[in-house]
Amino acid sequence: MAEARWSGEQRCISLRVNGRSHEVEVPVHATLATVLRDGMGLTGTKIACDQAACGACTVLLDGRSIFSCHLLAAQAHGRSVETVEGLADGDALHPLQAAFVEHDALQCGFCTPGMLMAIVAALRAHGTLDRPQLIAAISGNLCRCGAYPHIVEAVLSVMSGARDLT
Ligand code: FES
Ligand code: FES
Numbered sequence: 001m002a003e004a005r006w007s008g009e010q011r012c013i014s015l016r017v018n019g020r021s022h023e024v025e026v027p028v029h030a031t032l033a034t035v036l037r038d039g040m041g042l043t044g045t046k047i048a049c050d051q052a053a054c055g056a057c058t059v060l061l062d063g064r065s066i067f068s069c070h071l072l073a074a075q076a077h078g079r080s081v082e083t084v085e086g087l088a089d090g091d092a093l094h095p096l097q098a099a100f101v102e103h104d105a106l107q108c109g110f111c112t113p114g115m116l117m118a119i120v121a122a123l124r125a126h127g128t129l130d131r132p133q134l135i136a137a138i139s140g141n142l143c144r145c146g147a148y149p150h151i152v153e154a155v156l157s158v159m160s161g162a163r164d165l166t
Contacts, residue, residue: 013077018086026073033057033068044084044113055141058114059083065121084113095158103154107145115141124166
């Protein structure tokens with residue numbers, strides 16, 4: 001785990017991240033997004049607005065998508081977190097990641113981790129996604145590059161397969 005350079009009042013919390021248990025010292029005021037990135041080296045989770053407005057920091061908390069910039073890490077104590085780093089199986093991309101590549105569903109890629117995690121959460125809730133469900137699922141995730149048509153195309157392209165996408 002990366003060495004964090006925290007100062008100020010701290011607290012030790014337990015987190016299960018991508019299936020692995022961790023004990024982490026975190027500042028009481030630090031957000032989950034900051035701790036994932038700066039404390040654990042999981043920089044796939046992005047911080048853009050830092051005020052729960054863009055979805056770049058979306059991760060799963062106990063299976064539900066949340067904006068990790070809007071939750072104190074201490075509030076995640078004892079809970080399970082999934083980040084984009086947990087999607088791939090070794091060198092094999094998750095089918096959704098592969099579809100994003102195949103359909104050119106990103107430009108800068110800054111929104112991509114959050115988009116993927118929001119889509120995975122919706123897939124777990126619905127089993128599969130039709131176009132309206134998909135659009136609703138990513139309605140809290142902004143793409144400044146305007147890649148939305150390709151993102152929708154990519155996700156719908158894998159909906160008919162028999163693979164487990166969650
Ligand atoms: S960085 Fe968290 S919602 Fe924008
Ligand atoms: S690909 Fe650049 S913000 Fe979405």
